Amino acid sequence: MTPNTPNEDLSPIREAVRALCAGFPGEYWRALDRERAYPEEFVAALTKAGFLAALIPEEFGGSGLPMSAAVAIMEEIQASGCNGAACHAQMYTMGTVLRHGSAEQKARYLPRIARGELRLQAFGVTEPSSGTDTLGLRTTAVRDGDHYVINGQKIWTSRAEHSDLMLLLARTTPREQAKKRTAGLSVFLIDMRAVEGKGLTIRPIRTMMNHATTEVFFENMRVPADNLIGVEGEGFRYILSGMNAERILIAAECIGDAKWFIGKAAAYAGERVVFGRPIGQNQGVQFPIARAYINMRAAELMVREAAALYEAGKDCGAEANMAKHLAAEASWAAADMCVQTHGGFGFAEEFDIERKFRETRLYTVAPISTNLILSYIAEHVLGLPRSY
Numbered sequence: 001m002t003p004n005t006p007n008e009d010l011s012p013i014r015e016a017v018r019a020l021c022a023g024f025p026g027e028y029w030r031a032l033d034r035e036r037a038y039p040e041e042f043v044a045a046l047t048k049a050g051f052l053a054a055l056i057p058e059e060f061g062g063s064g065l066p067m068s069a070a071v072a073i074m075e076e077i078q079a080s081g082c083n084g085a086a087c088h089a090q091m092y093t094m095g096t097v098l099r100h101g102s103a104e105q106k107a108r109y110l111p112r113i114a115r116g117e118l119r120l121q122a123f124g125v126t127e128p129s130s131g132t133d134t135l136g137l138r139t140t141a142v143r144d145g146d147h148y149v150i151n152g153q154k155i156w157t158s159r160a161e162h163s164d165l166m167l168l169l170a171r172t173t174p175r176e177q178a179k180k181r182t183a184g185l186s187v188f189l190i191d192m193r194a195v196e197g198k199g200l201t202i203r204p205i206r207t208m209m210n211h212a213t214t215e216v217f218f219e220n221m222r223v224p225a226d227n228l229i230g231v232e233g234e235g236f237r238y239i240l241s242g243m244n245a246e247r248i249l250i251a252a253e254c255i256g257d258a259k260w261f262i263g264k265a266a267a268y269a270g271e272r273v274v275f276g277r278p279i280g281q282n283q284g285v286q287f288p289i290a291r292a293y294i295n296m297r298a299a300e301l302m303v304r305e306a307a308a309l310y311e312a313g314k315d316c317g318a319e320a321n322m323a324k325h326l327a328a329e330a331s332w333a334a335a336d337m338c339v340q341t342h343g344g345f346g347f348a349e350e351f352d353i354e355r356k357f358r359e360t361r362l363y364t365v366a367p368i369s370t371n372l373i374l375s376y377i378a379e380h381v382l383g384l385p386r387s388y
């Protein structure tokens with residue numbers, strides 16, 4: 001049983017996603033998890049069905065759906081026990097090109113991304129030395145005629161081995177020469193196929209879950225100057241403008257995860273008999289499940305609020321951050337509860353709980369960690385002094 005949310009008009013899309021996901025059961029994910037292999041068939045099926053092109057406008061060959069529909073898609077993937085982290089960035093990374101790219105760049109890339117001929121799901125922002133302090137990044141892009149020469153390193157560039165294109169943030173003006181704190185960074189849309197082995201090296205990082213993340217090295221990597229998105233030096237603003245969509249969609253994934261854990265726990269608590277009665281008859285077992293449900297529903301309301309503001313073109317920075325925070329906390333708490341409800345079986349691979357437990361753990365850290373969300377709310381909503 002998956003606890004559904006009543007009164008929605010997105011049920012056809014939800015049902016379609018669920019039907020697709022039914023073809024990718026726990027055994028499929030377990031086998032990939034053991035090998036840390038990429039869910040190629042799953043991503044191909046989602047692409048073919050058009051789900052990953054939900055947010056691309058129809059004029060560029062996408063489905064032109066609103067954010068609430070994209071939220072429903074990502075949530076259902078997770079609630080079905082699948083893992084959208086393999087391809088969620090294909091949905092939102094293109095937003096930077098859509099909002100800030102030239103007419104020529106949009107015409108060249110978006111229809112092919114919409115058709116799935118090109119994957120744009122690598123997003124190179126984080127670096128080993130600067131971490132969360134994005135303005136401290138050290139990768140440089142220096143103009144040389146009709147090219148830029150890029151040097152530096154990124155870390156945690158997920159899906160780089162399974163993406164044709166990478167959206168890259170690099171410094172084009174030295175920090176001390178930039179006109180303001182946030183200036184001097186630029187965004188590039190890199191065709192990785194053209195430069196791999198010619199200045200670009202990708203090395204996988206094995207993590208506690210199957211996430212296809214990597215570290216990426218740039219050594220005198222020459223890219224055409226028309227890879228620049230928008231105006232040189234304005235890249236930080238462009239990246240920030242895409243982060244609300246990312247946060248809302250990842251929050252939706254956490255809601256889906258929480259629903260999956262709650263559904264599993266409620267079902268098991270109802271059928272597992274110990275001391276002659278279902279364990280779920282004990283308040284000590286049923287209350288944590290009820291609490292997880294309440295927390296999930298509260299987080300879900302904030303995800304909807306953020307998505308509604310996003311759709312209305314209004315500022316949703318605070319709501320997107322709060323949605324991501326509440327949903328990530330709710331999914332992690334539900335994961336912990338689900339293990340506890342299952343007792344020893346919570347640790348058994350064949351129940352999928354330990355896999356989903358590892359997968360959902362990520363989201364209080366990435367794409368933005370809890371403390372940074374709290375700092376954002378303290379500073380931008382509550383007017384408290386900036387703490388860093």
Ligand SMILES: Cc1cc2nc3c(=O)[nH]c(=O)nc-3n(C[C@H](O)[C@H](O)[C@H](O)COP(=O)(O)OP(=O)(O)OC[C@H]3O[C@@H](n4cnc5c(N)ncnc54)[C@H](O)[C@@H]3O)c2cc1C
Pocket residue numbers: 122123124125126130131132133155156157158159207211213362365366367368369370371372375387388
């Ligand atoms: C599996 C995985 C996939 C990822 N995918 C991508 C990707 O595709 N592209 C990409 O660019 N990045 C990606 N990331 C990076 C991710 O966004 C960062 O890990 C995350 O933002 C935290 O940054 P950090 O790891 O550098 O931690 P740090 O910045 O080193 O921080 C470490 C801890 O200190 C806390 N902290 C730091 N500064 C402060 C402060 N001033 N006040 C209070 N607390 C503070 C943080 O909250 C955190 O808990 C991924 C990470 C992982 C693990």
